[in-house]
Amino acid sequence: MKKLINRVEDVVKEELEGIVAAHSDLVRVHFAPNYVVRVDAPVSGKTALVSGGGSGHEPMHGGFVGMGMLDAACPGEVFTSPTPDQILEATKAVSGGAGVLHIVKNYTGDILNFEMAADLAKADDIEVEAVVINDDVAVQDSLYTAGRRGVGTTVLAEKICGAAAEAHASLKDVAELCRRVNANGRSMGMALTSCTVPAAGKPTFDLGEQEMEIGIGIHGEPGRERRALASADEVVEMLTRPIVEDLPFKRGDSVLAFVNGMGGTPLIELYIVYRALSRYLDGVGVKIGRKLIGPYITSLEMAGCSITLLRLDDEMTRLWDAPVNTPGLRWGV
Amino acid sequence: MAVTYEQGLAFVQGFAAAIAENKAYLTQLDSEIGDADHGTNMDRGMQAVLAKVGSLEGADLSQLFKTTAMTLISTVGGASGPLYGTLFLGLGTAVTGKTELSTEDWGQALAAAVQAVRARGKAQPGDKTMIDALQPAADSLREAAQDGATLEAALATCEQAAEQGMQATIPLVARKGRASYLGERSAGHQDPGATSSWLLVRAARQAFTADT
Numbered sequence: 001m002k003k004l005i006n007r008v009e010d011v012v013k014e015e016l017e018g019i020v021a022a023h024s025d026l027v028r029v030h031f032a033p034n035y036v037v038r039v040d041a042p043v044s045g046k047t048a049l050v051s052g053g054g055s056g057h058e059p060m061h062g063g064f065v066g067m068g069m070l071d072a073a074c075p076g077e078v079f080t081s082p083t084p085d086q087i088l089e090a091t092k093a094v095s096g097g098a099g100v101l102h103i104v105k106n107y108t109g110d111i112l113n114f115e116m117a118a119d120l121a122k123a124d125d126i127e128v129e130a131v132v133i134n135d136d137v138a139v140q141d142s143l144y145t146a147g148r149r150g151v152g153t154t155v156l157a158e159k160i161c162g163a164a165a166e167a168h169a170s171l172k173d174v175a176e177l178c179r180r181v182n183a184n185g186r187s188m189g190m191a192l193t194s195c196t197v198p199a200a201g202k203p204t205f206d207l208g209e210q211e212m213e214i215g216i217g218i219h220g221e222p223g224r225e226r227r228a229l230a231s232a233d234e235v236v237e238m239l240t241r242p243i244v245e246d247l248p249f250k251r252g253d254s255v256l257a258f259v260n261g262m263g264g265t266p267l268i269e270l271y272i273v274y275r276a277l278s279r280y281l282d283g284v285g286v287k288i289g290r291k292l293i294g295p296y297i298t299s300l301e302m303a304g305c306s307i308t309l310l311r312l313d314d315e316m317t318r319l320w321d322a323p324v325n326t327p328g329l330r331w332g333v
Numbered sequence: 334m335a336v337t338y339e340q341g342l343a344f345v346q347g348f349a350a351a352i353a354e355n356k357a358y359l360t361q362l363d364s365e366i367g368d369a370d371h372g373t374n375m376d377r378g379m380q381a382v383l384a385k386v387g388s389l390e391g392a393d394l395s396q397l398f399k400t401t402a403m404t405l406i407s408t409v410g411g412a413s414g415p416l417y418g419t420l421f422l423g424l425g426t427a428v429t430g431k432t433e434l435s436t437e438d439w440g441q442a443l444a445a446a447v448q449a450v451r452a453r454g455k456a457q458p459g460d461k462t463m464i465d466a467l468q469p470a471a472d473s474l475r476e477a478a479q480d481g482a483t484l485e486a487a488l489a490t491c492e493q494a495a496e497q498g499m500q501a502t503i504p505l506v507a508r509k510g511r512a513s514y515l516g517e518r519s520a521g522h523q524d525p526g527a528t529s530s531w532l533l534v535r536a537a538r539q540a541f542t543a544d545t
Contacts, residue, residue: 033407054410077377079368080410108510109412112453116406116415138514145513199373204364219368221511 001201003301008198012055012075019062023327026066030093033086036062037072041094047165047174048072048094051103051158052087053110054079056197057218060155060297063328069162070103070326078197078300079219081109087117091126099127099171103158103178105150106134107219129171131178133157135185135308137246138215138224149217152258152308153185155296156320159329163322177319181310186246188239189306191216191223193264195299214238218262218299218306232269236276239307244284249309251285256292256320258308263298265305270294273305281309290320296328334484335433336541341394344540345386345401349379351532362525366512371413371525378409378417393432398425412510413526416454416463420533423449436487439541440478443491444471454509461507461519463526470495470534488538495534499527 005011012034019036020029027036035052042048051061052074061073071094074082091100100121104114111132118128133150161178169177191213194203197220204220207213212230215223230238249255259274261267274293281288289312297306310316323332352359352375359372382404386397398421406418423446431438447467456462458469473494477487502524507513512524 076410077370077374080370080374081412081414083407083410083414085407107412108454109410109414112412112415113410145507145516146509146511149514197369200360200364200369204369217511217514219511221368221514223514224516 001196001198003196003198005198011198012077015055015058016062016075019327026325026327027062030089033083033089035072035074035086035090035093036065037090037093038066038070041071042096043071044096045098046096046168047098047171048091048096048100049103049158049162049165049174050074050087050090050094050100051154052076052082052090053105053107054081054219056300057297059328061158064155064158064326066324066326067333068166068322068324068326069158069329078199081107081113084113084116084120087114088120091117091121091128092124095126099129101161101165101171101174101178102128102130103154103161104130104132105154106132106147107149108146127171129175131157131175131182133182135182135187136189136217137186137242138188138217151189151218152187152260152297152306153182153310155292156185156256156258156308156310157181159324160316160319162324163319166322177315181316184247184311185308186243187306187308188243189216189218189223189260189262189304190214190235190239191262191299191302191304192229193303195220195263195302197300212304216299216302216304218297220299220302232272233276236273236280236307240277240280243307243309244286247309247311249284249286249311252287254287254289254312254317255281256290256310256312257281257288258292258310260297260306260308261295262302262304262306263295264301264303265295267294270305273307277307289317335435336439336484337433338392338394338397340540340543341397342386343543344537345382345397347536347540348533349383351536352376352379352529355528355532359525359529362523362528365522366507366515366519367525368511370411371529374409374411374413375417375529378405378414381408394434395425395429395431398422398428412454413529416450416526419449419453420446420467423447436478436482436484440471440474440487444475447471456509459505460509461502461505461512461524461527462509463524463530465502465505465524466495466498466527466530466534469498470530485542488541492535492538495531499523499531502527
């Protein structure tokens with residue numbers, strides 16, 4: 001294992017120390033339990049947004065804390081859900097009296113820990129709603145699995161709902177909007193290489209030089225299908241066709257097209273992917289209304305990408321364009 | 334023969350030792366069908382438990398198990414934290430007020446704890462989870478207790494049932510947790526959660542049958 005770290009045990013702590021050293025104008029970090037909050041938290045009278053999950057997906061979620069996006073993020077150990085006491089403390093730290101929305105990705109551990117935390121917060125008289133993001137079309141048969149995983153749509157939901165909360169939308173309305181974003185977002189990912197969890201010290205899975213994994217999740221958990229390596233154009237079609245057919249996205253729809261890097265894939269390749277995606281969507285009559293290209297929901301050093309399409313309406317588009325000022329996303333300020 | 338506080342403590346400490354010893358093995362099993370952190374996470378939690386339970390003054394069995402539960406919930410993360418936390422909380426609640434446990438007491442406590450884990454995680458037997466080791470262990474322990482088996486015999490049967498249940502997860506297709514995303518590809522691998530659950534049942538047998 002070759003990594004730029006000091007001690008395996010200190011990876012998450014030292015990353016958070018780095019974040020606060022770099023971005024103390026935007027966020028504060030609390031240690032033991034670990035959580036990141038926006039610098040002016042709690043904002044009185046504002047619906048607070050809390051998300052979290054395992055570390056290793058940076059900039060998600062800690063990099064999305066700040067004005068116009070999340071009020072708090074709870075980073076767990078690498079690829080490990082945060083704990084209920086941690087989520088509870090973060091929830092209390094940002095509660096401004098208008099309720100707290102938990103944005104939870106659909107993984108067994110995240111669900112269990114956020115549920116326990118929400119129970120504890122309610123016992124402390126904090127109103128909590130939870131919305132579960134489950135947009136990964138790679139998981140087809142949800143009756144016999146833990147259900148679709150939460151992936152790329154999470155980033156878009158956090159931005160759009162963050163803008164609504166910033167404009168003082170109620171908890172009920174922000175939660176409803178978050179469910180609408182989730183209902184209109186679909187994603188699928190692929191990997192060219194595995195990733196190595198620092199504490200495990202070796203790659204999570206083996207992928208041959210001429211192989212790729214289609215339908216990968218964001219934790220290096222193997223996907224649905226291993227195939228021979230193909231060209232960027234072919235890969236984009238393998239990912240986009242199931243996404244388009246699933247919702248389905250229809251001729252005339254306007255979408256937010258999100259090409260995400262898994263951590264080890266450079267922008268030069270992501271733009272080649274975006275080129276193929278824009279041509280594919282053009283071919284099926286789907287219009288790209290907004291776009292996001294870059295590594296925003298990563299899987300350590302895994303090489304690969306994911307594609308997310310979100311069907312936009314006017315309100316979502318307006319909220320996407322609203323100002324945001326976080327370490328990971330910043331515009332309009 | 335009944336289980337004393339010292340034996341309860343030895344069970345928790347023995348489980349921590351077994352997790353530490355099998356940390357790399359559990360993580361290896363998890364890398365095959367999950368996300369390669371089960372051994373690491375459980376070890377972090379049980380080491381924190383060891384640091385806490387050694388210094389519990391005047392605690393009873395219920396407090397011992399509840400302290401173990403709360404420590405796991407706040408240190409493990411993942412699905413294992415809430416699930417093992419719920420298991421020990423179930424044990425702690427079931428043995429409230431008892432200074433020693435008979436075979437029936439332990440059987441009832443384990444059955445209640447396994448039921449609580451099922452309610453939290455919503456897994457059924459056959460889903461390829463820790464329940465596949467725990468449910469047969471709880472069932473066989475209760476039957477053995479009803480048949481009037483000695484504590485030694487009942488615990489041996491219980492451990493055997495857990496081991497068989499763990500091995501029986503190998504051909505199963507996972508329906509819960511992260512392994513379920515693999516579909517058919519999850520078959521042919523032993524479930525890491527069922528494996529750590531077998532270590533727990535084995536630690537109980539070893540601690541409760543040792544002379545103190």
